[in-house]
Amino acid sequence: MIQILILGLLLGGVYALMASGLTLLFGVMRIVNLAHGALMVVAAYVSFFLFTELGIDPFLSLVVTMPTMFLVGVVVYRWLFTRLEGTDRYSEMTVLLTFGLALVIEGLLGYFFTGIFRSTSPGYATNSFIVGDLFIPRGQLYGSLTSLALILGLWLFLNFTKTGYAIQALTQNRTAAQIVGVNVRRVSTLSFGIGMALAGAAGSLLSYLFTFFPGQHWQWIALLLSLIVLGGLGSLAGAVVGSLLLAVLAAFVSNWLGSTWSPMTFYLALFIILLVRPQGLFGEKETV
Amino acid sequence: MLLHVDQVTAGYRSGPDILQGLSLDIEENRTYCIIGPNGAGKSTLLKVIGGLLTARSGSIRFRDEEVTGLRPDQLLGRGVCFVPQDPSLFPKMTVRQNLVMGAFLEDDKSVVRSRIEEAFGLFPVLAEKANQAAGTLSGGQQQMLLMGRALMIKPTMMMIDEPSLGLAPQAADQIFETIAGLSDLGITTLLVEQSVERGLNVSDWAFVLDLGQKRFEGPSDEILEDPRIGELYMGKAPRIE
Numbered sequence: 001m002i003q004i005l006i007l008g009l010l011l012g013g014v015y016a017l018m019a020s021g022l023t024l025l026f027g028v029m030r031i032v033n034l035a036h037g038a039l040m041v042v043a044a045y046v047s048f049f050l051f052t053e054l055g056i057d058p059f060l061s062l063v064v065t066m067p068t069m070f071l072v073g074v075v076v077y078r079w080l081f082t083r084l085e086g087t088d089r090y091s092e093m094t095v096l097l098t099f100g101l102a103l104v105i106e107g108l109l110g111y112f113f114t115g116i117f118r119s120t121s122p123g124y125a126t127n128s129f130i131v132g133d134l135f136i137p138r139g140q141l142y143g144s145l146t147s148l149a150l151i152l153g154l155w156l157f158l159n160f161t162k163t164g165y166a167i168q169a170l171t172q173n174r175t176a177a178q179i180v181g182v183n184v185r186r187v188s189t190l191s192f193g194i195g196m197a198l199a200g201a202a203g204s205l206l207s208y209l210f211t212f213f214p215g216q217h218w219q220w221i222a223l224l225l226s227l228i229v230l231g232g233l234g235s236l237a238g239a240v241v242g243s244l245l246l247a248v249l250a251a252f253v254s255n256w257l258g259s260t261w262s263p264m265t266f267y268l269a270l271f272i273i274l275l276v277r278p279q280g281l282f283g284e285k286e287t288v
Numbered sequence: 289m290l291l292h293v294d295q296v297t298a299g300y301r302s303g304p305d306i307l308q309g310l311s312l313d314i315e316e317n318r319t320y321c322i323i324g325p326n327g328a329g330k331s332t333l334l335k336v337i338g339g340l341l342t343a344r345s346g347s348i349r350f351r352d353e354e355v356t357g358l359r360p361d362q363l364l365g366r367g368v369c370f371v372p373q374d375p376s377l378f379p380k381m382t383v384r385q386n387l388v389m390g391a392f393l394e395d396d397k398s399v400v401r402s403r404i405e406e407a408f409g410l411f412p413v414l415a416e417k418a419n420q421a422a423g424t425l426s427g428g429q430q431q432m433l434l435m436g437r438a439l440m441i442k443p444t445m446m447m448i449d450e451p452s453l454g455l456a457p458q459a460a461d462q463i464f465e466t467i468a469g470l471s472d473l474g475i476t477t478l479l480v481e482q483s484v485e486r487g488l489n490v491s492d493w494a495f496v497l498d499l500g501q502k503r504f505e506g507p508s509d510e511i512l513e514d515p516r517i518g519e520l521y522m523g524k525a526p527r528i529e
Contacts, residue, residue, distance in 0.1 A: 088301055162392075169378055169389055176376035178340060179369070180437065181361040181393040 003134050004251045010137065012247030013144030014205055018220070019227040019239040020151055021198030027171040027234030028191040030091050031081070034098040036199055036224060037217030038105040043069055043203020044212045045113060051120040051207070058120050058208045059146065065200035073196025076101070077189050085185075102217060109214035119211040143205045150201055151240060154194070158236070167191055171234060223263070226270035232283025241281060289352075290316040290445060290476055291337070296346030298336045305344065306332040308500035314445070319470065319477040321487040321508060324497035325521055330480040331373065333497070334447045337478070338370035339363045350445075365393055367444030371434050373453050373480075379423025383414050386422045386433055390440030400440070407436035410466065428459025435466055445476045452483055464490050484521070488512045496520065 022036045043065040050056040050064060080101075084093045124142060128135040158164035166187045169177040178184050206212060206220075227246055231238025246269055254262035273280060291314035298307040306329045314320060322330045335341040337348060339360040348356045350366055360370070378386055387407055391400045408415035411432040417425060422433060431451055438446055448467065452460035460483075468490045470477045481487030488494055488508040495505045498520055511517065 086301065165385075165389065166392070168381070169392075172378040172380055173376055175340070175372065175374065176378060178360040179338070179364075179372065179376055180389045181364040181441070183359065183361050 004255050005248060006134060006136060007140070008248030008251030009244060010140040010144045011251065012244035013147045014140070014202070014209060015223070015227055015243035015247050016240040017147035017150055017198060017205065018202040019224050019231070019243050020154060020236055021195040021202070022224050023228040023231065023234055023236060023239040024154075024167075024191060024198070025195040026228065027236075028167055029081075029094075029170075029188050031094045031098065031192075032091075032225075033195070034095065034221055035101040035105060035217075036098075036195075037220035038102040038109075039069060039072070039196060039199045040203040040206055040220060041109065041212055041214065041217045042105060043200040044207040045109065045118075045203075046200075047204040047207035048118050048120050048212075051122070057122055058204050059142065061207075062146075062201050062204050065204045066197040069200030069203075070193040070197040073193040074189055076196070077192035081188075081192070082185065102221070106214045106217060113214065115213050115215065117211045117213050118207075120208040122208055125208045139208060143209055146201075146205065150198065151236070154198070155236065163187070163190065219263075223266050226266040229270055229280055230273050232280030235280070235282035238280055238282030290314050290350065291478075292347075292349040293333075293337065294347045294349070296333075296336060296348065297344045298332055298341055298346075299344065300332075300341070306500050307336065307343075309346065310497070310500060310502055311346075312495055312502055312505070314476060314478065316444075316476055317471055317474060318493060319467070319479065319491040321479045321481060321491035321494045322497060323481065323484050323487060323494060323511075323517075324503075327499070328497040329500040330497055331449050332500075334370060334372075334449050334478065334480060337363075338368065338447055340370070340372075361393065364441060364443075367441070369438045369441060369443040369446050371438045371446065371448045371451065373450035375430065377422040377430055377433060377437075380421055382419050383422055383425070383433055384418045386437055387414075387440055390437030393441060403440050403442070407439060410439070411436050426459075428455050428462065431455060431459065431463050432466075435463065439473075443475055445478065446470060447478045447480075449480045450482060451479070452481065452486060460486070484517065485512065 018040060022033060025031045025033050046065050046068065047058045047061040050061045051058060080097060081094065084090055084097065087093055125139040127138045129138060158168055166177065166182045169182055170184065170187055174184065227242045228239050230246060231242030246266055250262045250265040253265045293310060293312045295309045295311055296307050297305050297309055299305045310329065310333060322333065324330055332341065336343050339358050339362065342357050347354065350368060355363060378389060381389065384404065387404045388400060391403060394400055413429055414433055414436055417429065422430065425433060451463045451467065455463065464486060467477060467479060479487055479491060488511060491508045493505065494508045494511040496503045496511065496517065504516065
């Protein structure tokens with residue numbers, strides 16, 4: 001029982017990192033970034049080749065993937081998303097845009113790297129710490145701790161810096177943020193970059209925790225959407241709690257019913273939360 | 289002259305022109321009221337001046353500087369601030385945090401602290417609720433917070449859109465008392481108000497808008513007696529008690 005709980009929590013910590021970038025973008029810009037999973041897979045490929053070609057550890061590759069994906073995010077936002085600003089159906093158009101972006105990324109990855117399943121294999125990926133009767137997978141532990149450290153960093157940034165306050169302001173009321181002097185485009189660009197950097201970090205961890213291939217991002221985005229809907233769209237705390245809860249639940253389901261039923265947990269939870277509390281655990285009901 | 293609006297045309301997205309070649313001049317340190325029936329373009333005019341909406345044509349000059357098309361933060365840096373009619377607080381932030389956000393462009397923390405104290409002096413009820421989430425305040429208190437937040441940058445010109453909207457008479461009185469005192473602080477005020485009598489009572493000069501154009505203007509006390517006001521609003525002379 002405790003063993004399953006530990007495994008669930010460790011995996012949930014990594015899911016939380018994956019979901020945090022996605023929920024940040026929704027909170028600040030109301031963008032449901034369907035390309036988030038694809039960009040994670042891009043970062044996983046970067047880490048994979050850094051590991052296999054240069055012997056760079058996936059954790060060290062964070063130093064490369066995070067800034068690179070940040071810059072990719074800045075360019076993508078400035079190049080594509082700003083063109084949609086002021087359009088009548090901004091949110092709907094961004095869904096289509098990110099859907100298209102995901103398809104393009106998948107196509108390019110498939111063309112250059114084929115559909116072969118890949119994974120990096122640092123030594124710690126298959127080792128465990130043994131504590132009494134319990135085993136703690138080293139790779140998952142490191143991944144989870146790294147994720148929580150990055151999320152803590154993001155939280156500190158959002159709550160103790162002027163730019164972080166500007167991002168929060170934009171999340172709560174876009175017009176009000178403009179009125180008090182927040183440069184909305186600059187802060188949106190920065191937020192998009194941060195969201196992508198988090199996707200980059202998540203991709204590096206993904207590269208050794210899971211196998212991956214170009215088309216796998218659809219599974220990831222479906223799972224991540226269920227996590228942030230459970231937590232409440234736009235809520236960082238919600239993304240963390242939602243990830244931990246569902247990962248633990250999925251671990252128990254996997255143990256009781258078999259691993260094939262584990263992914264179902266996320267989608268079933270998504271349906272239930274939409275029926276019972278559509279605003280999610282940490283979201284607030286919108287009033288008309 | 290503080291502000292010169294010249295032949296401005298503006299509208300929303302792909303919709304029709306709401307402002308149709310509107311021109312007006314604003315002198316420093318006076319209080320102006322813009323009145324007119326629904327759809328006249330009053331709020332649109334404030335949004336265009338405040339940079340929330342871009343003019344399709346025409347020009348806006350602030351202190352002889354062309355400011356047409358500038359962003360709200362750029363205009364705020366020049367002392368032009370806007371208090372919109374829509375709820376525009378940060379509901380999850382506390383009253384104090386909202387005030388801090390009002391001074392977003394001010395880097396000196398001691399200045400921000402002293403201005404917060406000034407805002408609390410102006411609206412003592414905000415001091416009592418300093419650590420309460422803004423979204424939990426009453427309508428009147430939220431309006432006070434909006435005013436207090438706008439004053440955090442020591443604006444040169446303050447545009448206020450429908451401050452009495454949805455407020456109880458007593459709360460509206462308090463807001464208008466503050467507006468009446470803004471000129472003593474050296475602030476030029478441009479006020480849009482549906483309650484014609486209330487708006488004209490606190491202002492020196494009034495512009496009357498209809499269908500996106502300025503129909504006429506004049507001293508507020510004279511405008512109140514002008515029979516054209518009644519015709520514009522109701523097709524008859526106004527009933528003034």
